[in-house]
Amino acid sequence: MKTYICEICGDAYLGEDKPSQCPFCGADDNFIEDGDIANPVVIQDFDLSEKSLENLQKTLDLEKRASALYSCMASKADSYEVKAMYKRLSKVELEHAAIVCKIMKIEMPEITPEDCSSDDVENFEETIKLEEHASGLYHQFMSDADEKPIQKMFNALERVEKGHIDLIKKYV
Numbered sequence: 597m598k599t600y601i602c603e604i605c606g607d608a609y610l611g612e613d614k615p616s617q618c619p620f621c622g623a624d625d626n627f628i629e630d631g632d633i634a635n636p637v638v639i640q641d642f643d644l645s646e647k648s649l650e651n652l653q654k655t656l657d658l659e660k661r662a663s664a665l666y667s668c669m670a671s672k673a674d675s676y677e678v679k680a681m682y683k684r685l686s687k688v689e690l691e692h693a694a695i696v697c698k699i700m701k702i703e704m705p706e707i708t709p710e711d712c713s714s715d716d717v718e719n720f721e722e723t724i725k726l727e728e729h730a731s732g733l734y735h736q737f738m739s740d741a742d743e744k745p746i747q748k749m750f751n752a753l754e755r756v757e758k759g760h761i762d763l764i765k766k767y768v
């Protein structure tokens with residue numbers, strides 16, 4: 597067994613082989629390194645520009661809302677599969693919020709509960725809209741950033757949120 601570390605969230609995966617995605621934040625295997633060479637974004641020390649701070653705050657707000665929304669959708673889903681999927685999505689978005697807090701060196705704020713529909717199809721559509729918005733925003737935030745670690749983080753998140761769209765589209 598080996599230790600693999602996610603370059604984005606900094607969490608370790610223990611296993612025989614590198615996972616295709618980080619089980620915590622969903623970053624793909626391009627962002628997963630052998631433990632002995634990893635240098636995750638969340639432990640690096642670098643100065644943040646005003647613009648990046650502003651974009652990180654927007655990201656935090658968005659991720660918190662997404663996490664709360666998916667938690668609501670999980671509670672209202674009809675099938676166990678959809679429930680479990682939304683529960684996972686909620687945890688992944690919460691992890692994204694945690695990554696942003698670590699980079700900003702702030703405590704994780706409280707998550708305000710969100711209301712959602714009790715209709716799965718409406719929730720799938722809402723999810724696709726939210727993820728399209730997020731991935732578009734992260735693409736912009738990546739090009740706004742001068743700091744290499746911030747570019748890398750937004751690049752990873754954009755890809756994760758795009759993956760969420762592909763996942764949900766299988767249901768609609």
Ligand SMILES: [Fe+2]
Pocket residue numbers: 602603604605606607618619620621622623
């Ligand atoms: Fe990760």
Ligand SMILES: [Fe+2]
Pocket residue numbers: 659662688689692730753757
């Ligand atoms: Fe996210």
